[in-house]
Amino acid sequence: MGGLFYKKGAASPAAAVSREVLGSGGAALAWPAGRCGKRAVHHEIRRWQGLAPPLRLRVAATFWRRAGGLFLARNMGPHEGLWIRPCRAVHTFGMRRAIDVVFMDGQGRILKVVHALAPYRAAWCWKAHSAVELPAFYCRSHGRYDTALRRAMRACR
Numbered sequence: 180m181g182g183l184f185y186k187k188g189a190a191s192p193a194a195a196v197s198r199e200v201l202g203s204g205g206a207a208l209a210w211p212a213g214r215c216g217k218r219a220v221h222h223e224i225r226r227w228q229g230l231a232p233p234l235r236l237r238v239a240a241t242f243w244r245r246a247g248g249l250f251l252a253r254n255m256g257p258h259e260g261l262w263i264r265p266c267r268a269v270h271t272f273g274m275r276r277a278i279d280v281v282f283m284d285g286q287g288r289i290l291k292v293v294h295a296l297a298p299y300r301a302a303w304c305w306k307a308h309s310a311v312e313l314p315a316f317y318c319r320s321h322g323r324y325d326t327a328l329r330r331a332m333r334a335c336r
Contacts, residue, residue, distance in 0.1 A: 234331040236262045249312050260313040268303035269310055271296055277315035282307035
């Protein structure tokens with residue numbers, strides 16, 4: 180492992196990597212490993228400071244917009260969603276793609292998350308006040324989707 184990260188003139192492989200990684204906005208962790216006393220270096224690059232990319236929500240508050248849902252909004256981007264209020268159940272009948280659905284109560288607390296709801300399926304949460312429909316796998320690929328969702332909801336009010 181020494182030749183992979185080690186730079187000539189550096190005090191140790193960990194010092195060389197930590198200068199490179201920390202200078203680019205990431206964090207480096209080093210710990211002793213193995214019989215030879217060499218150091219293994221693990222680094223983590225922080226993208227978006229731990230937050231999901233900015234999310235934009237469209238609001239569906241009228242009957243016709245709620246009835247159409249994402250079926251009528253075909254040109255949604257990868258970081259766009261539809262906030263349906265009031266809503267306790269959603270369906271994907273007639274849709275060609277899967278979606279993520281986040282059900283929330285009246286205070287905006289997340290009650291239930293349905294990952295990759297396939298076409299021609301339904302999901303519900305009877306305690307929910309509203310639901311947000313997002314592109315499939317959005318919640319799993321963005322670890323802090325709940326923070327992005329709250330920020331987007333604040334911008335819509």
